[in-house]
Amino acid sequence: MIRREASRREFLAAVAALAATRAVSASTTAARTPVAPLQGPDTVRFGVTALQGASYGEILTFWRTADSLGFDSAFVYDHFMGAATASTDAQRCLESWTLLSALAAKTERIRLGVLVSGAGYRYPAILAKMAATVDQVSRGRLILGMGAGWLEREFVAYGIPFYTKGGRAKRLVEAVEVVKQLFTQERSTYNGKYFTLKDAPCEPKPVQRPHPPILIGGMGPKIVQPLAARHAQIWHFLVPGAEPAEIRKLCENFDGLCRDVGRDPREIEKATSLLPTLAQGSVKDALAQIHALKDAGIRHFILLPPAGNDRGVLRWFASEIIPELRGK
Numbered sequence: 001m002i003r004r005e006a007s008r009r010e011f012l013a014a015v016a017a018l019a020a021t022r023a024v025s026a027s028t029t030a031a032r033t034p035v036a037p038l039q040g041p042d043t044v045r046f047g048v049t050a051l052q053g054a055s056y057g058e059i060l061t062f063w064r065t066a067d068s069l070g071f072d073s074a075f076v077y078d079h080f081m082g083a084a085t086a087s088t089d090a091q092r093c094l095e096s097w098t099l100l101s102a103l104a105a106k107t108e109r110i111r112l113g114v115l116v117s118g119a120g121y122r123y124p125a126i127l128a129k130m131a132a133t134v135d136q137v138s139r140g141r142l143i144l145g146m147g148a149g150w151l152e153r154e155f156v157a158y159g160i161p162f163y164t165k166g167g168r169a170k171r172l173v174e175a176v177e178v179v180k181q182l183f184t185q186e187r188s189t190y191n192g193k194y195f196t197l198k199d200a201p202c203e204p205k206p207v208q209r210p211h212p213p214i215l216i217g218g219m220g221p222k223i224v225q226p227l228a229a230r231h232a233q234i235w236h237f238l239v240p241g242a243e244p245a246e247i248r249k250l251c252e253n254f255d256g257l258c259r260d261v262g263r264d265p266r267e268i269e270k271a272t273s274l275l276p277t278l279a280q281g282s283v284k285d286a287l288a289q290i291h292a293l294k295d296a297g298i299r300h301f302i303l304l305p306p307a308g309n310d311r312g313v314l315r316w317f318a319s320e321i322i323p324e325l326r327g328k
Contacts (some may be wrong), residue, residue: 033037044301046325047071047072047301049050049074049303050075059103065314066149079151079154083151111141113145116236119175120160122175125200127175132206135208143212146216149168174219183212207301214234216231216235221240235254244296246296252297283321286320
């Protein structure tokens with residue numbers, strides 16, 4: 001009996017040692033993999049999103065096309081049901097992080113992320129583990145998008161508490177702090193109002209050090225924008241129909257928030273989403289609109305999904321728009 005127990009301990013110790021060796025080897029291999037850096041503050045980048053309701057195969061084909069055409073980024077949405085409509089067809093909605101991991105394994109160079117993960121239903125310690133895993137799978141291509149969450153009927157449908165706008169924003173603040181701490185410390189202890197950690201590890205770490213670029217989405221002037229000024233590498237906002245002068249003022253105000261917390265505004269890339277209807281007009285008109293936004297301070301343009309995930313729109317952008325904005 002004693003011998004059997006000793007043999008069992010020896011076996012478990014051997015298994016643990018083998019697992020540790022494999023983990024170190026995998027981590028070292030991932031760390032040696034070249035990672036494309038975020039481009040400079042004056043560089044214009046272009047991204048895409050995929051239509052909700054599409055199948056995995058359709059989204060994969062769409063993303064691979066964007067990857068091959070030279071788009072810089074690709075995003076999925078963090079929803080459990082259709083965001084724009086309550087129709088039955090729109091409720092076909094793949095879960096974002098498991099989908100992202102699959103897409104990460106099947107693409108080559110494009111940066112990828114979720115636009116954005118809702119802090120109200122993504123517990124930050126679990127989100128950190130998922131993000132670190134996807135960064136490993138993608139060999140360092142993750143953009144970690146985080147936001148407060150907004151679709152009330154989604155929260156209600158799944159029994160998730162839907163707090164006030166301020167309550168959701170305050171939870172986002174703590175969530176960002178928790179995730180960054182897990183990424184950058186060997187063991188993390190955090191005592192917040194909403195989230196806690198106690199001597200928590202997060203291994204393996206992401207490939208990107210000190211952590212993947214954090215994209216914070218939202219426009220709340222009291223909490224979300226100051227949070228992005230403190231912690232984000234990318235700030236994403238959407239102001240449909242706004243004039244370039246309004247966008248410029250918004251960007252200037254955000255730059256002031258960055259300076260207030262001791263950051264150079266050029267460290268934070270400003271991003272917005274573009275309607276695919278741009279492709280229905282002339283190249284001249286489309287370029288004029290994008291140039292006006294660029295002059296106002298935007299550097300990362302994310303194309304909203306065209307109807308039917310039409311890859312022709314991607315090809316049009318890649319051939320007619322992107323070279324002009326990049327000076328090629």
